[in-house]
Amino acid sequence: MKVGIILFPGSNCAEDSKVYFENRDNQCFYIWHKEDDITKYDIDLLIIPGGFAFGDRDYQNATDNKYNINPGKMAIESPVSKIILDAHKKEIPILGICNGFQILTKLGLLPGKLLLNNNQKFTCETVICKIKSNIIPDLKDKIINIDVANSYGRYHIEQNELKPLIDNEQILLKYVSTDYKTKNGSLNNIAGVCDKYHIVFGMMPHPERNNNEESIYQIISKIVNQNRMSRNIKNLMYSEHISYKSTKKYLKKLYTESSHVIQGPGENAGIVHLDGDYCLAIRIESHNHPTFIDPFNGASTGVGGILRDIFTMGARPIGILDFLRFGTDDNSNNLLKETVRGIADYGNCFGVANIGGDCYTSDIYNSNPIVNVACLGLMKKSNIVYGNALSEGEIMIYVGSKTGNEGINGAAMASDTFKSGQNLSNLKKNIQIGDAFLEKLLLESCLEIINSGLVVGMQDMGAGGVLCSTLEVILRGRDKTDKNLGCDIYVDMIPSKYEMDKCHKLISESQERMLLVVKKENTSEVFDIFEKWNLESAIIGEVNNSGIYKVIDQYESTIYSKPIEYFDSIQEDWDLNDFTPRRTEFNEVKKPDLWNTYDSTIGLRSDEINRGSHNYSIIDIYEISKKIIISWGSNFDICYNTIKNKNFRALGLVNCLNYGHPNDSMGSMVTFLNELNDSCKKYNVPVLGGNVSLYNATDNISINPTPVLVMIGIN
Numbered sequence: 121m122k123v124g125i126i127l128f129p130g131s132n133c134a135e136d137s138k139v140y141f142e143n144r145d146n147q148c149f150y151i152w153h154k155e156d157d158i159t160k161y162d163i164d165l166l167i168i169p170g171g172f173a174f175g176d177r178d179y180q181n182a183t184d185n186k187y188n189i190n191p192g193k194m195a196i197e198s199p200v201s202k203i204i205l206d207a208h209k210k211e212i213p214i215l216g217i218c219n220g221f222q223i224l225t226k227l228g229l230l231p232g233k234l235l236l237n238n239n240q241k242f243t244c245e246t247v248i249c250k251i252k253s254n255i256i257p258d259l260k261d262k263i264i265n266i267d268v269a270n271s272y273g274r275y276h277i278e279q280n281e282l283k284p285l286i287d288n289e290q291i292l293l294k295y296v297s298t299d300y301k302t303k304n305g306s307l308n309n310i311a312g313v314c315d316k317y318h319i320v321f322g323m324m325p326h327p328e329r330n331n332n333e334e335s336i337y338q339i340i341s342k343i344v345n346q347n348r349m350s351r352n353i354k355n356l357m358y359s360e361h362i363s364y365k366s367t368k369k370y371l372k373k374l375y376t377e378s379s380h381v382i383q384g385p386g387e388n389a390g391i392v393h394l395d396g397d398y399c400l401a402i403r404i405e406s407h408n409h410p411t412f413i414d415p416f417n418g419a420s421t422g423v424g425g426i427l428r429d430i431f432t433m434g435a436r437p438i439g440i441l442d443f444l445r446f447g448t449d450d451n452s453n454n455l456l457k458e459t460v461r462g463i464a465d466y467g468n469c470f471g472v473a474n475i476g477g478d479c480y481t482s483d484i485y486n487s488n489p490i491v492n493v494a495c496l497g498l499m500k501k502s503n504i505v506y507g508n509a510l511s512e513g514e515i516m517i518y519v520g521s522k523t524g525n526e527g528i529n530g531a532a533m534a535s536d537t538f539k540s541g542q543n544l545s546n547l548k549k550n551i552q553i554g555d556a557f558l559e560k561l562l563l564e565s566c567l568e569i570i571n572s573g574l575v576v577g578m579q580d581m582g583a584g585g586v587l588c589s590t591l592e593v594i595l596r597g598r599d600k601t602d603k604n605l606g607c608d609i610y611v612d613m614i615p616s617k618y619e620m621d622k623c624h625k626l627i628s629e630s631q632e633r634m635l636l637v638v639k640k641e642n643t644s645e646v647f648d649i650f651e652k653w654n655l656e657s658a659i660i661g662e663v664n665n666s667g668i669y670k671v672i673d674q675y676e677s678t679i680y681s682k683p684i685e686y687f688d689s690i691q692e693d694w695d696l697n698d699f700t701p702r703r704t705e706f707n708e709v710k711k712p713d714l715w716n717t718y719d720s721t722i723g724l725r726s727d728e729i730n731r732g733s734h735n736y737s738i739i740d741i742y743e744i745s746k747k748i749i750i751s752w753g754s755n756f757d758i759c760y761n762t763i764k765n766k767n768f769r770a771l772g773l774v775n776c777l778n779y780g781h782p783n784d785s786m787g788s789m790v791t792f793l794n795e796l797n798d799s800c801k802k803y804n805v806p807v808l809g810g811n812v813s814l815y816n817a818t819d820n821i822s823i824n825p826t827p828v829l830v831m832i833g834i835n
């Protein structure tokens with residue numbers, strides 16, 4: 121872990137703390153007391169060491185003859201107090217030792233105060249203490265030998281505050297040595313406490329002076345690891361890409377219902393009824409940031425992800441479309457070539473036809489290319505599967521590629537802007553790497569399981585990996601059943617390519633992975649089908665009625681636990697400012713040699729395939745002797761008029777809303793949504809789903825609004 125140690129003038133225990141933590145393979149660094157900006161540091165644990173004369177004296181200048189003893193006063197007035205308080209806001213664990221404990225009480229981060237010892241003098245000796253913390257159950261009530269060295273070491277708290285301290289299990293250590301208890305005089309023999317959230321710790325004894333005693337280090341280390349997981353999860357779940365915190369209140373107002381709509385927004389794909397038992401699934405997604413960083417892998421995994429969104433619903437993908445917006449400089453030309461190669465490579469290997477799309481260039485996309493991919497799938501109504509769990513006792517099964525460290529925090533990265541001169545190679549670790557051949561096996565095995573009626577729910581492991589996929593099935597199940605569903609996740613059962621951090625196992629966005637929810641009695645048959653297709657699978661969780669999302673390690677120790685409500689109702693509001701688009705030219709890219717790399721005929725459905733300003737394609741649904749038209753454009757009228765002029769009946773649309781920073785682009789997006797909603801209601805064309813991609817900006821300069829609509833119709 122990365123340990124920041126506050127360094128005050130006159131500190132005499134800081135070096136001891138540094139040696140103690142470095143001896144345990146941690147990266148340690150000092151933070152000078154005049155520093156006040158926490159963003160300069162990457163901190164897992166903040167230490168406020170003991171033994172600084174500066175913190176004990178109250179003086180004007182260090183050379184003054186007159187001063188008062190006032191432990192902590194000078195220290196809390198140092199600029200570094202802002203870092204301490206900001207660390208607390210960020211939920212970074214803090215450990216204050218001896219005088220550091222004093223600082224934490226004076227800053228109000230820990231209850232109580234520290235007074236002069238009963239014996240009225242400095243005392244240094246080894247004492248016996250008992251661990252009272254239940255953070256590591258096996259260590260509770262353990263007796264340890266540990267050194268003390270202090271004058272102001274007598275802990276005091278008002279009697280009415282003592283009971284909450286005990287009830288909340290905030291007592292970390294108690295003195296046992298009878299002789300020292302008399303010398304010290306701490307209320308209830310308290311030697312160390314923590315806050316009620318078990319993030320801030322203070323103790324008078326010096327663990328750094330007892331190099332062979334590991335108990336305190338184990339407790340702090342566990343807190344740090346749990347907290348790192350909690351912060352990473354919070355950062356991920358609060359990202360725009362996952363939470364839609366800025367836009368969901370506007371999207372909820374869209375017209376989404378009609379007699380032929382089986383599933384609207386809120387699932388992995390929208391579904392409309394075609395004829396008889398046949399239905400069509402449709403989805404659109406963006407992969408903008410990843411493509412700028414790593415165009416081949418960014419684009420190819422965009423295709424892979426949307427294919428999984430389709431077949432997780434029980435549909436077989438029958439066509440993909442891509443909508444590309446690139447810059448005009450040399451780098452953009454190279455990005456475009458690699459993007460097309462990535463789309464072609466994945467789609468061709470998987471075996472799905474590319475049935476349309478368009479590509480335009482403009483200098484506004486030089487640093488922010490747009491890559492949107494849509495997909496259609498055909499299914500029988502009787503085989504529709506939803507991304508949900510429904511009952512206690514259902515089993516969560518992981519199948520597909522082993523988890524690796526690629527794609528860590530990809531969703532959080534996609535919820536940020538770029539800066540010119542930024543080293544993009546450092547961001548490549550956030551980009552997933554795809555395997556279309558493996559995805560084909562996943563498709564066939566999952567459809568076989570669906571056709572056999574063995575699955576309760578299914579979810580693609582996309583953004584947020586195991587964490588988000590398991591949460592999504594629980595959240596949807598709670599909405600549908602009104603049950604207090606929760607789950608236990610067995611993090612060490614997640615198949616991995618190598619030894620991994622437990623949090624990274626949860627949030628990795630490794631590709632070609634699926635989550636299945638099955639009844640316990642069906643697990644054996646499900647595993648048999650995966651074995652037939654030579655796929656690895658494992659049980660990684662179980663549904664319960666606890667209302668808690670809990671992560672458990674191989675030692676049956678809880679390493680993360682939050683109520684399901686913790687993940688609901690994340691919202692952020694932005695002003696609806698006017699946006700003035702930049703003046704620019706848009707040029708359609710017409711390069712047959714590029715588009716000919718797409719397989720557009722596989723599947724025997726390609727009736728009329730177009731690209732660009734010929735903004736429609738027609739495919740054959742021979743199972744019901746019908747044809748489907750797919751039209752695309754930047755607004756409703758373009759798509760609807762094309763479908764109407766070709767004598768098809770519109771069934772619905774999906775939208776991909778590509779905008780810049782929400783600070784200047786949200787107003788433009790809301791205006792577009794309002795106009796879209798009016799048209800959808802007027803012509804009875806429901807919105808079946810969509811995607812929002814914000815933060816398409818570099819150096820705080822946003823792209824022009826770039827919505828992409830895909831509308832489907834039937835003859």
